[in-house]
Amino acid sequence: MKAEEQVCPACGLRSPWEKPPRKCPGCDWVFPDISHPESVTIEGHTRGLWGSIKGQFVIVGPDVKIGRGSVIWNLVYIGARAQIGEDVKIGSMTHIDYDTVIGDRTLIEGCAYIPPLSRIGRDCFLGPNVTLTNDPYPPTGRDLGAKVLEGVTIEDGAIIGAAACIRAGVTIHRRAVVGMGAVVTKDVPQEVVVVGNPARFHSTREAYEARRRTWLRRMFSKESSSPSI
Numbered sequence: 328m329k330a331e332e333q334v335c336p337a338c339g340l341r342s343p344w345e346k347p348p349r350k351c352p353g354c355d356w357v358f359p360d361i362s363h364p365e366s367v368t369i370e371g372h373t374r375g376l377w378g379s380i381k382g383q384f385v386i387v388g389p390d391v392k393i394g395r396g397s398v399i400w401n402l403v404y405i406g407a408r409a410q411i412g413e414d415v416k417i418g419s420m421t422h423i424d425y426d427t428v429i430g431d432r433t434l435i436e437g438c439a440y441i442p443p444l445s446r447i448g449r450d451c452f453l454g455p456n457v458t459l460t461n462d463p464y465p466p467t468g469r470d471l472g473a474k475v476l477e478g479v480t481i482e483d484g485a486i487i488g489a490a491a492c493i494r495a496g497v498t499i500h501r502r503a504v505v506g507m508g509a510v511v512t513k514d515v516p517q518e519v520v521v522v523g524n525p526a527r528f529h530s531t532r533e534a535y536e537a538r539r540r541t542w543l544r545r546m547f548s549k550e551s552s553s554p555s556i
């Protein structure tokens with residue numbers, strides 16, 4: 328049986344299709360692993376799509392990088408020059424704007440808003456509906472003048488609970504935890520848990536891990552004591 332052929336979007340070479348990701352023999356374009364090509368838009372000659380776009384209706388801007396093992400789900404927008412590391416998961420309906428960085432193994436749940444200039448480290452967790460902001464005083468009208476933006480920084484291992492909202496320019500330091508629904512207006516020190524509006528100290532990451540272990544033990548003991556069908 329003749330192998331299916333594919334035209335390289337970068338150099339136009341027609342060559343046999345193999346399981347992606349693979350490089351075009353004519354140039355260094357990487358054929359991305361896209362489950363629904365008819366609904367995915369890739370703008371420009373992005374050459375760094377090593378991950379999988381499993382969702383439908385995904386838009387990827389120019390010069391985006393998606394590392395190996397990363398998975399993009401439905402209705403996701405990824406703006407120009409976004410750098411997404413390896414083994415990252417981007418949940419459905421998440422908006423990742425231009426000039427953003429997302430580190431390896433970070434998990435971003437659905438409906439998150441990651442505006443331009445956001446920096447997210449490795450091994451982070453962002454719950455559903457998390458909103459990062461980058462303009463503390465947004466203007467109105469069409470004559471916006473000079474656009475000045477200040478991104479949020481989330482350092483390695485931090486956890487941002489569902490629907491938390493973070494002020495422009497704030498840094499969430501290493502392994503900090505932001506509780507669900509928190510409004511974070513100031514930097515959060517490393518290894519600290521904050522909750523509320525405005526977010527205030529709740530406990531330490533150590534206490535969080537201890538609570539988590541207790542909860543897991545309770546859940547597992549429930550499971551093992553439930554009658555089998």
Ligand SMILES: CC(C)(COP(=O)(O)OP(=O)(O)OC[C@H]1O[C@@H](n2cnc3c(N)ncnc32)[C@H](O)[C@@H]1OP(=O)(O)O)[C@@H](O)C(=O)NCCC(=O)NCCS
Nearest residue numbers: 454455487488489505506507508509520522523529535538
């Ligand atoms: C912050 C968090 C880790 C605290 O959990 P915890 O240590 O078990 O805290 P407790 O439930 O014992 O709460 C202690 C106090 O803090 C309050 N509190 C807990 N979480 C809060 C939150 N997110 N916002 C405001 N107050 C909160 C509780 O109401 C309680 O107050 P009280 O002493 O006046 O009754 C947890 O509430 C949280 O937000 N987890 C993130 C969940 C999430 O977003 N998951 C996403 C995957 S779907």
